Amino acid sequence: xxxxxxxxxxxxxxxxxxxxxxxxxxxxxxxxxxxxxxxxxxxxxxxxxxxxxxxxxxxxxxxxxxxxxxxxxxxxxxxxxxxxxxxxxxxxxxxxxxxxxxxxxxxxxxxxxxxxxxxxxxxxxxxxxxxxxxxxxxxxxxxxxxxxxxxxxxxxxxxxxxxxxxxxxxxxxxxxxxxxxxxxxxxxxxxxxxxxxxxxxxxxxxxxxxxxxxxxxxxxxxxxxxxxxxxxxxxxxxxxxxxxxxxxxxxxxxxxxxxxxxxxxxxxxxxxxxxxxxx
Amino acid sequence: xxxxxxxxxxxxxxxxxxxxxxxxxxxxxxxxxxxxxxxxxxxxxxxxxxxxxxxxxxxxxxxxxxxxxxxxxxxxxxxxxxxxxxxxxxxxxxxxxxxxxxxxxxxxxxxxxxxxxxxxxxxxxxxxxxxxxxxxxxxxxxxxxxxxxxxxxxxxxxxxxxxxxxxxxxxxxxxxxxxxxxxxxxxxxxxxxxxxxxxxxxxxxxxxxxxxxxxxxxxxxxxxxxxxxxxxxxxxxxxxxxxxxxxxxxxxxxxxxxxxxxxxxxxxxxxxxxxxxxxxxxxxxxxxxxxxxxxxxxxxxxxxxxxxxxxxxxxxxxxxxxxx
Numbered sequence: 257x258x259x260x261x262x263x264x265x266x267x268x269x270x271x272x273x274x275x276x277x278x279x280x281x282x283x284x285x286x287x288x289x290x291x292x293x294x295x296x297x298x299x300x301x302x303x304x305x306x307x308x309x310x311x312x313x314x315x316x317x318x319x320x321x322x323x324x325x326x327x328x329x330x331x332x333x334x335x336x337x338x339x340x341x342x343x344x345x346x347x348x349x350x351x352x353x354x355x356x357x358x359x360x361x362x363x364x365x366x367x368x369x370x371x372x373x374x375x376x377x378x379x380x381x382x383x384x385x386x387x388x389x390x391x392x393x394x395x396x397x398x399x400x401x402x403x404x405x406x407x408x409x410x411x412x413x414x415x416x417x418x419x420x421x422x423x424x425x426x427x428x429x430x431x432x433x434x435x436x437x438x439x440x441x442x443x444x445x446x447x448x449x450x451x452x453x454x455x456x457x458x459x460x461x462x463x464x465x466x467x468x469x470x471x472x473x474x475x476x477x478x479x480x481x482x483x484x485x486x487x488x489x490x491x492x493x494x495x496x497x498x499x500x501x502x503x504x505x506x507x508x509x510x511x512x513x514x515x516x517x518x519x520x521x522x523x524x525x526x527x528x529x530x531x532x533x534x535x
Numbered sequence: 536x537x538x539x540x541x542x543x544x545x546x547x548x549x550x551x552x553x554x555x556x557x558x559x560x561x562x563x564x565x566x567x568x569x570x571x572x573x574x575x576x577x578x579x580x581x582x583x584x585x586x587x588x589x590x591x592x593x594x595x596x597x598x599x600x601x602x603x604x605x606x607x608x609x610x611x612x613x614x615x616x617x618x619x620x621x622x623x624x625x626x627x628x629x630x631x632x633x634x635x636x637x638x639x640x641x642x643x644x645x646x647x648x649x650x651x652x653x654x655x656x657x658x659x660x661x662x663x664x665x666x667x668x669x670x671x672x673x674x675x676x677x678x679x680x681x682x683x684x685x686x687x688x689x690x691x692x693x694x695x696x697x698x699x700x701x702x703x704x705x706x707x708x709x710x711x712x713x714x715x716x717x718x719x720x721x722x723x724x725x726x727x728x729x730x731x732x733x734x735x736x737x738x739x740x741x742x743x744x745x746x747x748x749x750x751x752x753x754x755x756x757x758x759x760x761x762x763x764x765x766x767x768x769x770x771x772x773x774x775x776x777x778x779x780x781x782x783x784x785x786x787x788x789x790x791x792x793x794x795x796x797x798x799x800x801x802x803x804x805x806x807x808x809x810x811x812x813x814x815x816x817x818x819x820x821x822x823x824x825x826x827x828x829x830x831x832x833x834x835x836x837x838x839x840x841x842x843x844x845x846x847x848x849x850x851x852x853x854x855x856x857x858x859x
Binding site for chain 2: 272275276278279280283286287290291362363365366367368369370371377504530531532533534
């Protein structure tokens with residue numbers, strides 16, 4: 257017979273959902289550390305990418321052409337900036353592909369037969385995955401920075417970036433969740449994924465701070481969620497301050513709230529479709 | 536007392552048929568398929584019921600509606616006092632579901648981790664969970680496999696884990712959709728034995744769909760036959776077995792051009808050069824007797840024993856009942 261009465265379960269309510277989400281989160285973390293060769297490979301890829309990008313940006317910075325915005329950045333600042341944005345971009349687990357598989361191949365059905373919300377579980381699991389990657393790639397980045405002899409930002413900047421990085425990954429996971437949920441309507445999420453990915457790269461400032469873009473473009477980008485995914489955290493590596501840190505964190509939290517609402521809306525629309533039409 | 540009650544349940548699927556060329560831009564041709572067409576039945580507590588039928592008959596659609604993951608077009612149903620499609624999550628605590636072709640485990644993780652997460656998902660207290668897990672793992676001989684990633688398990692091993700996963704929260708009702716599909720004979724037997732014994736011991740009600748008539752014969756005490764979305768037959772398995780389920784097909788590949796068997800209850804189905812197929816009525820002659828007789832003739836290169844296809848069984852039932 258069931259171990260907990262329906263009344264007791266109703267009382268568990270949100271706490272039960274949180275507890276199961278916490279378990280899913282822990283499972284995501286464990287899975288990454290269990291697959292440590294993959295995590296190591298990811299960290300190695302990060303180091304290779306950074307070796308190329310730092311050579312490129314160091315050469316640009318060496319020109320220090322007067323009158324350009326790049327010349328206003330601290331020496332080696334672009335490399336540090338890209339180090340942070342790449343760290344975040346490579347840490348975001350591919351929830352869009354998992355959602356696509358579950359929705360398109362009908363694997364959603366067993367999950368819908370469970371008492372806890374599928375999407376909350378899936379996002380929690382993906383956040384666990386992403387946290388483990390943040391940790392693994394972050395450790396590699398710090399070691400590489402120490403070994404390179406390159407001047408880093410003040411210590412406080414690392415703390416700011418760590419906090420903003422966590423929030424940034426949450427924003428990124430929610431953006432990718434929206435992309436994955438498109439599978440309810442388009443089945444294959446590659447087209448929406450490409451649009452989302454390029455938007456993140458361009459408007460989020462993956463390879464260069466969006467503050468270097470023309471003013472109108474910067475202002476436009478700041479109205480989108482993409483800088484909350486990359487730029488706001490990366491910016492702390494070139495212009496760290498407690499004030500911008502606090503504002504950045506608030507912007508990220510605001511976007512997390514907005515995107516969570518959007519994800520919930522899209523999920524419910526998709527779920528209605530599946531419950532009505534079948535998988 | 537009925538714990539599943541279905542009244543005139545119907546499900547229509549609509550889809551857009553694409554027109555060729557530019558016509559598709561200007562008009563949509565919407566087609567409707569009646570997957571389930573007004574079925575009614577009740578299932579009592581502790582009953583083990585098979586829902587069978589050919590592909591596309593409406594079995595899985597019925598199961599999905601009863602478990603709450605598909606809304607009907609019309610009609611009513613109650614499962615354990617819940618309206619499934621309106622109270623899906625509340626019902627989920629009381630039912631266990633196994634899809635033979637869809638895994639509920641996390642492929643890259645050991646089954647132990649999946650079970651632990653399912654404990655949280657179903658709010659099972661630790662002591663009850665550990666007691667239940669130990670019993671199920673021991674019964675299924677899964678001890679050595681618990682720490683292997685599920686993706687490295689064989690299909691039979693994975694299916695045993697799936698069944699354990701569906702029972703950890705102590706469901707009162709078990710839905711099994713093709714639980715033995717793709718398994719070898721030994722694995723099928725182990726799963727059938729387990730379902731029958733466990734459901735009997737725990738007082739669980741079982742609703743099973745399968746293409747394998749042995750699943751039905753060995754697990755269920757009642758059979759509902761569905762064809763084209765309608766119930767064709769609803770009767771005890773014993774009654775159905777006497778009429779339709781006691782047949783096996785024995786295929787003999789031989790060095791000689793053909794094989795002659797003259798045994799009661801054995802009829803020749805087809806003969807091709809070096810290949811003979813016999814239908815055996817097992818109530819009259821056992822399959823081992825037929826095999827021995829064939830081997831005694833000499834020159835047998837290969838023997839296959841299988842159930843008649845479900846489509847044939849259903850057609851026979853359908854014809855016998857004159858329902859159309």
